[in-house]
Amino acid sequence: MANKIRVGIFFGGQAREREISYLGGKTAFEHIDKALFEPIPIFVDSLGHFIQINPELLYEESIRDFFPSKNLNRGFRVYIESLGELNETQLYKLIYKVGKQVQPTDFPQIMDFAFTIMHGPQAEDGSVQGLLEWYGIPYMGPGLMGSAVGIDKPMQNKLISLVTGQKKKSVTFTREEWAVADRSKQFTDLINSIGFPFVVKAPHQGSSIGVAIVRKRSLEEFTRAVNQCFFEVTFKKSEWEKMTERQKRHMMEKMSNLDEGIGFPVMVNGKILAHPADLMEELDAVLFTSDSVTVVSAHAEDYVMIEEFVVGQEFSCGVIQQDDGKAIALPPTEIYGEIQTFDFKSKYKSNVTKKRIPVDTSLENLHKIHESLLKTFNTLGFCVVTRIDGFLTPDSRVLLHDPNTIPGMSPSSLIFKQMAEIGLTVTQSITYFIRQSIRERIRSGKNTVQFRQLLERLDSMIEERVNTPRKKVAVVFGESDEQYKTAQKKMGEYSSSPIYEPVPVCAARNGQMYKIPVNLMFKADIQDFGQAIGKPKHPFIIEILEKAKSVTKKYAGSFDTQMKKLSESELAETVQFIFQCDSETLIEL
Incomplete structure (x- = not known):
């Protein structure tokens, strides 16, 4: 067989979904076909450095268990951004412990293809894809347009509505509008226009981070849901003073956890604080004289989206392509069980959520689901693989939302379960993702001769491998x-x-x-x-x-x-x- 194709597996990143990406990096490294590919793990830290890390570090529980250090930092497990400004020597020492830094100019010398398993802003939105295109590296998943659409929930809603004709009520408002609003009136107006209950979403997050359902006609619950999706939290003097030091530290740790907290750095009264210990000290000082203070993430959303709450069977379905680019919708997975919403914890940390393939409904409704999925995939600039979520309502309407252009890739992820229904293992699915991505990069009209040669080489290797x-x-x-x-x-x-x-x-x-x-x-x-x-x-x-x-x-x-x-x-x-x-x-x- 010809020399193996070198695949840089990009994982981590700066977004809140970096830990899900870390799991996906491990999956790709373990399951990639070792007869065809040479995997090169490229960890992208939360400051944007590219690090070719030692493979054994893929087997830690969390990024924070190996980077920036295995040791606690002032008693906390933190990401590197909590260390504040670092000089070149300090940064070099931290990176050297886990691997070696790689500059984008080095990419063509060390890899033939980039398997990007990074989610959220600055990763799944076209940022990394554009960087890779600049340096002539073919990459996994949709191109720039599909990636940009795939990260913008309000834009997705508008385009899906145009394509499928679906009607789903939604509105957006900015942080500035929220700050000066009569919140009681706004709550009432939303109930009258959107219906009740309703869903509040951060518009650029994935893995159901920044999603809250307002189920009670409570102004307090509404305010809490909106603040959650703006990634801000208010501390009250009356509550803070009752806490022990241990309880305060526990609260800071929860804020550091990106699946449940707003993360660091944060802003308090115009001051940027990078470390949980610094925030504790600041809260002690501010709440000594003030009744309350609001802490805002340095990466907060600028606006939030309110959607009507849809009653129906929840599903998620992957769409892939044949060699010629024709889309194929996979069997849709129904998510059911005693859950309030299919959020981060129910997706990744819960045994309550159950799944079945296909959705338990009529053949006619299953065809309706596929029809809407294919229209959306073919029109919104998606390619290679996209997982699209949706609901089938009791009156048989299909309502789609949240296309995911880089689906989660742990071995138990929905996309692999659906690929298995057409006979592909995780390994064979990864080979498909790589091969079809190269084919789609050729369609962009850039580096076409180089990419065609790579495609021909891989096709020959796949044929030999299968036979x-x-x-x-x-x-x-x-x-x-x-x-x-x-x-x-x-x-x-x-x-x-x-x-x-x-x-x-x-x-x-x-x-x-x-x-x-x-x-x-x-x-x-x-x-x-x-x-x-x-x-x-x-x-x-x-x-x-x-x-x-x-x-x-x-x-x-x-x-x-x-x-x-x-x-x-x-x-x-x-x-x-x-x-x-x-x-x-x-x-x-």
Whole structure:
């Protein structure tokens, strides 16, 4: 096989979603096809430095566990921006501990392609994409226009309405308007014009950060929701004075956590404070004489968006492309369960949220969902992959919102579950993202000869990869959640290997062994797996499989959609190795 293509995996960044990006960077590094690509981890810190980091640092719990330091800083876990102004020597020492700094001018010398898994402002909005275009590096996902649209929620709403004809009430107002408003009157006016309850959103955030639902006719709750989405918080003297030092520190730690706090630096009475300890001292001083003080994020939103609250079945659906650019909508995932809203915690930190594929509705409604998705994808400048969320209302209306041009990419992310329904593993999905992105960069009319040569080289490598036999490993798991999780992990490990090919096999309690289709290895747990194996293939998914068959063939070769019973002799004839998930041992036959 030809020399591997060097892929810079960009993760981290300056946005509030940097920890989700960190998880995605680990996924890409672990699951990228090692026969085709050489992964180069590029950590982008929250000051915008590009750092080629030591790969073992991808296995920390959080960015703050390794950068700027493993040690607490004045008793707090902080991001580098909380250290304030750093001179070149200080910065060099911090970076040197984790890797080496890379300048954008160095990109062409160290990588052939940029796999950008960075979310939010200054990452997903076209900023990094424009930088990469300047230096002639093809990158993952949509181009500049699709990226710009994908970060602007009010603009998305307007364009989706024009494209699909959907009607969804929404308004925006600025921080200045909020500061001088008669809030009681504004609350009443919103209820009369938008309806109740309603949703407050920060217009440039993702991962459901900066989203609040106002469910009570309470001016206090309304004010709190708007302030949350402006990323500001008010401290009251009466409450602050009752807190112990430990409670104050805990509150500062929560403010540092970007999934629940406003982050640092912050502004207090015109003063910029970078560190939680400095804010504690400032609050002690200010609240000694004042009844209250408002703390505002240095990266606060300038305006917020109010949307009507939609009652219906919530779904999320990825859209990809065939080689020729024709869009294919994947099976939509329904999100359900006892949740108030599909927010950051329910997405990433909760077991309450449940998911099913496809949405539990009629075939006619599923076609309606796809029709709206494809119109939106094809018109708003999206390409390669975009995950679009929406609702199906009780009267069968489809209301779309929040296109995500760089979906979250942990192994359990919705986009990988949906790609698995057309037969692709995480590894094969990543290969698709890279290959199709190169094809889309050619359409931009820049560096076309160079990118065509890269595309031809990769296409040849993919064809050889799919058609070259590998040593097959039966990943055998029993009917326990622990073994199923182990099997999922080993499936990912062997899928990215140049040598091995995994074959998932369930050793059932009845003594039989069954070869399992790849899509059934993406369930939330063994209970979901057990429920899925007894169900026939949904007719809507059968339709999608037919539409996506060229994609499946190119990246996976084939897709066995049915579970198959295996005898011991048949298993021995099929594989060369067995990995036993109960004992976590590899046996050569």
